[in-house]
Amino acid sequence: MFTRLNARQEQFLWLVVDGVPGSHAYAEVYGQDKSKAVCEVNASKLLRQAKVQARRQEIIQARAKRQPITVEYLSTELVAIANEARALGQASAAAQSLMGVAKLHGLLVDRVQADVLVRKPSASPESPDDLSAEEWLNQYASAKLIEQKAPDEEEQNIEPSDDGLDGGALLDKT
Secondary structure, three states: OOOOOOHHHHHHHHHHHOOOOHHHHHHHHHOOOOOHHHHHHHHHHHHHOHHHHHHHHHHHHHHHHHOOOOHHHHHHHHHHHHHHHHHOOOHHHHHHHHHHHHHHOOOOOOOOOOOOOOOOOOOOOOOOOOOOHHHHHHHHHHHHHHHHHHHHHOOOOEEEOOOOOOOOOEEEOO
16 A cells, blocks of 8 residues: 655655654755754654655555565664764663674673583482482482581580680680
8 A cells, every 4th residue: 555645745754764854854855944943843743644654654664575684784773873872972872782783793692591400310420320219318318418417526615715815716615
């Protein structure tokens, strides 16, 4: 479906779709003799008209069908966005755009943590692949019990010092 506009409206709309600000496109199509304020107001009025909005969508959709999305295209667009953001003083937006380019080209990769169970039920390469619950408990649970008892057997009596020389340092009184 094709929405009909007059020649000036069509020319104005093509400039806007190409990225020219509305006030500049209006001044170029309808005459440079108009003031900036008049161009801004009239461009805004023109862009709000239903038939102009419909035609704008038609143009954008037609371009989307013709424009294949490639790495080169995306890179160019992201760099253009970064340049525009810099010109507007928006460093964060410029940085994000450049990060997008770097990710697109594989220079940056988001970190992904993957917890993978390599061997079940043990990480030891010498262990058999399959252990019953009883065999596992016999082999690994006894080792954990020994590790837990070792610190308990070596208990130390530690009390604060009363001599006042070291500010209450702890002494081993065994």
